[in-house]
Amino acid sequence: MTTKERRPHELHDTREKILDVARDMFAHEGYESVTMRAIAERIELTPTAIYHHFKNKSALLTELCQADFQKLAQHFNASAVPADPVERILAIGEAYLYFAEKHPSQYRFMFMTVIPDPELDEDYVATTRGNPERDAYAFLREACREAIEAGRLRPEMKNPDEVAQMLWGGVHGMISLHIVKSHEGWVAWCDLRTSATQLMIAMLRGLLKNPAEAPTRP
Amino acid sequence: MTTKERRPHELHDTREKILDVARDMFAHEGYESVTMRAIAERIELTPTAIYHHFKNKSALLTELCQADFQKLAQHFNASAVPADPVERILAIGEAYLYFAEKHPSQYRFMFMTVIPDPELDEDYVATTRGNPERDAYAFLREACREAIEAGRLRPEMKNPDEVAQMLWGGVHGMISLHIVKSHEGWVAWCDLRTSATQLMIAMLRGLLKNPAEAPTRP
DNA sequence: GCTGTTAGGTTAACATTGTTAATGTAAGAT
DNA sequence: ATCTTACATTAACAATGTTAACCTAACAGC
Secondary structure (H helix, E strand, O other): OOOOOOOOOOOOOHHHHHHHHHHHHHHHHOOOOOOHHHHHHHHOOOHHHHOOOOOOHHHHHHHHHHHHHHHHHHHHHHHOOOOOHHHHHHHHHHHHHHHHHHOHHHHHHHHOOOOOOOOOOHHHHHHHOOOOOOOHHHHHHHHHHHHHHOOOEOOOOOOHHHHHHHHHHHHHHHHHHHHHHOOOOOOOOOOHHHHHHHHHHHHHHHHEOOHHHOOOOO | OOOOOOOOOOOOOHHHHHHHHHHHHHHHHOOOOOOHHHHHHHHOOOHHHHOOOOOOHHHHHHHHHHHHHHHHHHHHHHHOOOOOHHHHHHHHHHHHHHHHHHOHHHHHHHHOOOOOOOOOOHHHHHHHOOOOOOOHHHHHHHHHHHHHHOOOEOOOOOOHHHHHHHHHHHHHHHHHHHHHHOOOOOOOOOOHHHHHHHHHHHHHHHHEOOHHHOOOOO
């Protein structure tokens, strides 16, 4: 036994298959309306088999969220690169918006779903939280911190968490209203991308010491 | 029969009882986890009885939302009275925030719950939609329209719907993030009221032609 | 090579969900 | 006195997440 051949029973990639199928189905049909039986059918197993790999349906969701939060952080690191912190904040917002538009159902379960008793994996928290390379919130917070430190923001805006939460909250609100309400006819909804971009720019203009420094978009 | 004694069968307030109980339960336990059977039990009827008054569970939610939206509009009309449209916008935001802080679970099902097949009552739509006295969104939109008409906003901000949606979205985002995420330990959340108020003021400052005109709060 | 453990699978069932069909009943209208 | 309608019941349906009981083949250690 040369030590490395772990792999009990041929391959144990069933677990991976479950995750892939579940993500795909959650994303296309929404968490609540996807059934364990349907997942099992697509994978050509019995529903019970899934329970040998995940405690229950909610644990399946939690694990997908963890993976997707990390992917979002990677997305930020890859696409929000400007050295100027204010420009970077806008780039983060645009990356966030892009993610939300491309994966609305994933967005829904990541940011709009109350998970009862969120049992976060200890290792995951230890290696991820506060690390801008893996934690998307930390990445945004860091940009805000730099903007404050460089004296770019108005003097009353000195708490990086508060600034980060205001910016995140603003964009998130725009996105989530569209997800929840845009299929009702009550409000004449404007284009999400335009509104959210304008919102970010307006907020930045209002936060900056020198509003003329605010980035613009066509 | 002096014509006015409608009331078939004694009183037909069963319907009202169902609404009251359902609102209370939805607000305390969330829409999905409240069962028709549980509602029926609290009202001392069989589950089937509910279906004589409401088409299904979703229709029950829809009707509650309609009533509560009107209450919110009344709240706006009563407490957001400044003649100056910009001041009024901030007052609306504060009233909205107050409502959300006082009734977080009603807020949840009013603004954060996807209603499947929302079948709005025709009469309700006809008498309410677009009427600032009954439609909370219309009340906000009207304040934005006045601000635009008075030339207070930057020239690119000329669509009252877009401005209203940006403001609503911003505050809503702050509120809903707190509702969904604040009991997780991941982020160091700041005080909701402070953050949301600062967010509104920053947005207004960024939207105004003359930022110095922006309202302030202690 | 035999044996025990265990990862990973199956079948069958359970309790709970929203919802409906069939039926009863009593009040108001004719 | 009879008909209609509003409102309730009982019983059942199909679908859900989940679990108990059981099977089976692969690996580990003797």
